[in-house]
Amino acid sequence: MRIKSIEHVQLAMPPGREADARKFYGELLGIPEQPKPPQLAKRGGCWFESGALKVHLGVEANFRPARKAHPAFIVEDLPALEAALRAAGVAVKGDEPLEGFHRIYVDDPFGNRLELMEPA
Numbered sequence: 001m002r003i004k005s006i007e008h009v010q011l012a013m014p015p016g017r018e019a020d021a022r023k024f025y026g027e028l029l030g031i032p033e034q035p036k037p038p039q040l041a042k043r044g045g046c047w048f049e050s051g052a053l054k055v056h057l058g059v060e061a062n063f064r065p066a067r068k069a070h071p072a073f074i075v076e077d078l079p080a081l082e083a084a085l086r087a088a089g090v091a092v093k094g095d096e097p098l099e100g101f102h103r104i105y106v107d108d109p110f111g112n113r114l115e116l117m118e119p120a
Contacts, residue, residue, distance in 0.1 A: 005052075007054065008047075008049075008054035008055070008056050009054065009055050009056070009071045010055075010056040010057070010058050011055065011056070011057050011058075011066065011071070011108070011110075011112050012057070012058055012059075012060040012063055012064075012065075012066070012110075012112070013045060013057045013058070013059060013060070013063065013108075013110045013112075014059070014060070014063040014110060015044060015059050015061065015063075016044070017109065017110065018044065018045065018046050020109040020110070021045075021046045021048075021057050021108075021109070021110075022046060023109070024090075024108050024109050025046070025048045025055060025057070025108070026046075026048060028084060028085060028088055028090070029048075029073075029081075031048035031049065031050050031053065031055060032048065032049065032050055033046055033047065033048050034047045034048070034049045035047070043058065043059060044058075044059035045057045045058045045059045053073070055071070063110065065107070065110055065111030065112045065113075066112045066113055067111065067113055068113065069113070070105075070112070070113040070114055070115055071114060071115070072103075072114075072115035072116075072117055073114065073115065073116055073117065074117055074118070074119070075116050075117065075118050076118065077118070078102050078103075078104065078116060078117075078118035081116060082104055082116075085106055090106050090107075091106065091107065092104050092105070092106055093105040093106070098117075100119060100120050101117045101118065101119060101120055102117070102118045102120055103115055103116060103117040103118070104116050
């Protein structure tokens with residue numbers, strides 16, 4: 001038996017903040033929202049998917065953001081995305097160089113850490 005791939009990444013979010021999730025993940029990051037199955041939609045949260053990229057945000061009553069653990073997304077045109085994020089008031093952080101990549105870190109509207117990477 002072996003693990004072959006990741007089906008999706010789930011991040012937590014506080015209750016009632018779906019509009020913030022849609023603005024950040026849907027509009028700023030450009031990941032289209034997909035409807036949740038009806039039996040799961042009643043729990044709140046949002047699903048954003050584009051091909052193999054699947055980011056699900058689930059509501060957690062006693063929410064605490066993931067400050068260290070994080071997904072890393074491969075992006076196209078990192079400078080343009082960084083400029084759009086900064087223009088929207090998102091704080092952008094650099095880190096030590098990583099061979100073969102340009103990368104930045106941002107926090108989503110809930111404080112979850114995200115890494116955005118573009119192959120050099």
